[in-house]
Amino acid sequence: MNDSKPRTVRSSRESHDDYAEHSSRELHKAPRTRQTRVVRASVLSSTPSSQFHADEKSDVNNVDIVDAQQLKPENESFIDSTRTSQLKPRRKVVNIKKRAAEARRARWQYWLIRIGITVGTVLGVIFAVWALIFSPLLKLQAQEIRVIGTHTWVQVAQVQKYTTPEVGKSLIVINDTDIAKKIDDIPGVASVKVDKQFPHGLQVTVTEETPTVILHVRDSRTYVAVDSKARQIAVKNATTQGVPVIEVKTIRNALKSQAVKQAIAVLAALKAEYRTIITHVTADTQDSVTTVMSNGYTVMWGDSTSMETKQKEVDQIIQQLNNENEHGGRIDVSAPSRPIVKQ
Numbered sequence: 001m002n003d004s005k006p007r008t009v010r011s012s013r014e015s016h017d018d019y020a021e022h023s024s025r026e027l028h029k030a031p032r033t034r035q036t037r038v039v040r041a042s043v044l045s046s047t048p049s050s051q052f053h054a055d056e057k058s059d060v061n062n063v064d065i066v067d068a069q070q071l072k073p074e075n076e077s078f079i080d081s082t083r084t085s086q087l088k089p090r091r092k093v094v095n096i097k098k099r100a101a102e103a104r105r106a107r108w109q110y111w112l113i114r115i116g117i118t119v120g121t122v123l124g125v126i127f128a129v130w131a132l133i134f135s136p137l138l139k140l141q142a143q144e145i146r147v148i149g150t151h152t153w154v155q156v157a158q159v160q161k162y163t164t165p166e167v168g169k170s171l172i173v174i175n176d177t178d179i180a181k182k183i184d185d186i187p188g189v190a191s192v193k194v195d196k197q198f199p200h201g202l203q204v205t206v207t208e209e210t211p212t213v214i215l216h217v218r219d220s221r222t223y224v225a226v227d228s229k230a231r232q233i234a235v236k237n238a239t240t241q242g243v244p245v246i247e248v249k250t251i252r253n254a255l256k257s258q259a260v261k262q263a264i265a266v267l268a269a270l271k272a273e274y275r276t277i278i279t280h281v282t283a284d285t286q287d288s289v290t291t292v293m294s295n296g297y298t299v300m301w302g303d304s305t306s307m308e309t310k311q312k313e314v315d316q317i318i319q320q321l322n323n324e325n326e327h328g329g330r331i332d333v334s335a336p337s338r339p340i341v342k343q
Contacts, residue, residue, distance in 0.1 A: 137199060138170045144201035153188035153208045153225060153233045163202060171196045179204075187231035209233075212268045213281065214245045215254050224251050228268035230261050244278040244291070259283040265304035267291075271311060287334065296327050302334025309336045317341055 131137055145167075147159045162182045166174050176194040183192045183204065190209035197203050211225035211233050225233040225243070232255070239245055244267055248254035263283035267275060270291075280292040287303045299314055301307070310333040317331055317339060332340040 132172050133170045138172060139200060140167050140169055140171055140174060140202055141200040142167045144197065146203045147206065148203065149206035149208060151208065153211065154186060154206055158186050159183055159204055159206065163204060171198060187227050188233035211243050213264055214239055214243050215248050215251055216245050217251060218247055218249060226264060228264065230255055230264050242276045244275065244281045246281045246283065258286040262286040262303050263289045266301050266307065269304060269307035298330045300332045300334055306336055313339045
């Protein structure tokens, strides 16, 4: 006989009963929340459904039956990493010398490109400076200088005195503003405009100033036009219509005389309607400037102070005399607050 102890063989029914009892105790211990219970499909298939439901009647509302074969692992990344870690890639063989040579070539290429860009930029700037300033591309040519507006009182040669030194220079470096200032200082020039005409030209447009007075040297045919600053403009052989005339002994002494300077200042302050009808001017002293007009009136202005007020007084007196049918007379407004009228 076999003396070994008899083995206790548990039936599937008993195993199932123990499993159900254990599950029931665990459910009573845990909080009353809905839980998912994993039941193997083999157990489900071997156990009659009626018997299983009878045993699990108390927990049927809190248990979800799920097929374990359909469950997915909670951490799939771990499985993927485990699988991929098993695939060991083949190590790449690196040639140290070859890589070092490639690095040196890359450094050389970098510096060669930088040096090339720098050299190209410098050469471009040098060429641009040469082309714009030193080359003949933009140099001013004498035959391309045009002077417009010089008819009576300003001579072309006076303007060319300031434009000729610029011939041969690049238009880029020519200072047209400086040229305009120099030409504007020429007696007889009221205004001037200098324009560069690329690539080789220069245009000077002059507006002449009408002389303020003409100085006539007695017993001669010398007539000198003078501007409002007592500067000599031009010398003529005859008078000019619309420009007053002053009789003087010599031109040099006249331009230094305070009486002549006051006469010029008075004429410069007069309205055009008065200045154009003046036929004669006298200035024995600096406060006795007198004008003779073609309308029959002789006006003693005194000096050049308060000219606006004096002209208003003359306007009123002439209008009043004309209304009284009196044409002509002598008006003294040297003291504008007390004008004197003599017939």
